Amino acid sequence: MAERHGDWPLWEVFVRARRGLSHVHAGSLHAPDAEMALRNARDLYTRRGEGVSLWVVKASDIEASTPDERDSFFDPAADKIYRHPTFYDVPEGVEHL
Amino acid sequence: MDTPLFDYTLGLADDALVSAQRMGWWISRAPELEEDVALANIGLDQLGQARTLLTYAGVLEGAGRTDDDLAYLRDDREFRNVKLVERSMTDFGVAMARLLVFSTYQLHLYRALAASTDETLSAIAAKAVKEVAYHVDHAAHWVVRLGDGTDESHARMQAALDAEWPYVDELFAPVDASLVGRVADPAAIRDAVLTDVRRVVAQATLAAPEVAPALGGGRVGLHTEQLGFLLAGMQHLHRSHPGATW
Numbered sequence: 001m002a003e004r005h006g007d008w009p010l011w012e013v014f015v016r017a018r019r020g021l022s023h024v025h026a027g028s029l030h031a032p033d034a035e036m037a038l039r040n041a042r043d044l045y046t047r048r049g050e051g052v053s054l055w056v057v058k059a060s061d062i063e064a065s066t067p068d069e070r071d072s073f074f075d076p077a078a079d080k081i082y083r084h085p086t087f088y089d090v091p092e093g094v095e096h097l
Numbered sequence: 098m099d100t101p102l103f104d105y106t107l108g109l110a111d112d113a114l115v116s117a118q119r120m121g122w123w124i125s126r127a128p129e130l131e132e133d134v135a136l137a138n139i140g141l142d143q144l145g146q147a148r149t150l151l152t153y154a155g156v157l158e159g160a161g162r163t164d165d166d167l168a169y170l171r172d173d174r175e176f177r178n179v180k181l182v183e184r185s186m187t188d189f190g191v192a193m194a195r196l197l198v199f200s201t202y203q204l205h206l207y208r209a210l211a212a213s214t215d216e217t218l219s220a221i222a223a224k225a226v227k228e229v230a231y232h233v234d235h236a237a238h239w240v241v242r243l244g245d246g247t248d249e250s251h252a253r254m255q256a257a258l259d260a261e262w263p264y265v266d267e268l269f270a271p272v273d274a275s276l277v278g279r280v281a282d283p284a285a286i287r288d289a290v291l292t293d294v295r296r297v298v299a300q301a302t303l304a305a306p307e308v309a310p311a312l313g314g315g316r317v318g319l320h321t322e323q324l325g326f327l328l329a330g331m332q333h334l335h336r337s338h339p340g341a342t343w
Contacts, residue, residue: 008129029131030129030130030131031131032242033242035238036238036242039135039234039235039238040131040132040134040135043131043134043135043138044131044134047138
C-alpha cells in the first residue's frame with residue numbers, strides 16, 4: 001500500500017480546549033475524507049483530554065495571506081494606538097479578554 | 098474457586114489480549130501514519146481491558162497469579178480466546194472486517210455485562226463500552242469506504258469478509274449453565290450483533306457471506322497453529338528475562 005502514499009489530502013485541525021474558548025489550530029494530518037479526518041484528529045490531537053470539540057478543514061480550502069502582502073496588510077495598524085483599548089484598566093480575575 | 102466464572106473472565110481477557118497483539122502488528126504498516134496511530138490506540142484500549150480482566154481472573158483463581166503471569170506464562174492450550182482474533186491479520190481489509198465483527202460483539206457483550214450482578218465485571222464492562230463504541234465506528238467507516246470504493250477495494254473487502262465469516266459463529270457459544278443470569282451470555286446477543294454487522298455490510302454494498310461455521314474450540318483451549326506463533330512473539334521477552342523491569 002506504500003505506493004498509494006500521498007493520495008490523501010492534508011487537513012488542518014482546530015481543537016477547542018474547553019467551553020468558552022475558541023478553537024485553536026493544533027496541527028495537520030492526512031485523511032481520505034472529512035469524516036476520517038475528524039477521527040484521525042481525535043486520535044492524534046485529543047487522546048490525552050486536550051479538547052471538547054474538533055474542526056477539520058481541508059488545507060487547500062484555506063486562503064492565506066502571503067509575506068508579500070505584509071506591508072499593505074499589517075503595517076498601517078502599527079501607529080494607530082487609538083484603535084486599542086489600552087486606556088482602560090482590566091479588572092482582576094478577567095482571564096480571557 | 099468458581100471455575101466457570103474464572104474461565105468466562107479468562108475468555109473475555111484473552112479475546113482482548115490476542116486481538117491487541119494482532120492490532121499491534123499494524124504499527125508502522127498501516128496505509129498512513131494516521132492509521133498506524135488509530136490502530137495502535139485501538140490495540141491499547143483492548144490491552145487495557147485485557148489487563149483488568151486478567152487481574153480479576155487471577156483474583157477469582159486465588160492462586161496468586163498476576164495479569165503478567167496469566168498473559169506471559171500460559172501456553173496456547175491454556176488460552177481461552179475465540180479463533181476469530183488469533184489468526185494472522187496482515188491484510189487491511191481483513192483487519193477492518195475482523196475489527197467490525199469483534200468490536201460489535203464486544204460492544205453488545207460489555208453493554209449486557211455492565212448490568213451484571215458481578216460488580217467487578219460490571220465496572221470493567223461499563224468503562225470499556227465507550228472505547229469499543231469507537232472501535233466499531235472506526236471499522237465501520239473503513240468497511241463502507243473500501244466496500245463502496247473502487248472495484249478492487251470492493252473485491253478485496255468482500256474477500257476479507259468471506260475469510261472472517263466462518264469464525265463469527267464461535268463468538269456466540271452459550272455460557273456455562275451456572276453463569277446464566279450472572280454474566281452476559283453471548284448466545285443472547287447473537288441477533289443484535291449480526292443485525293448491526295449486516296447493516297454496515299449492506300451499506301458497504303457487500304454481501305453477508307453464507308458459509309458454514311469453522312470448527313470452534315477456542316474457549317476450551319483448542320486453537321489454530323497461528324496462536325502459537327503469536328504467543329512466541331508476545332511472550333518471548335518475559336520468559337527469557339523473568340522478572341525484568343524497566
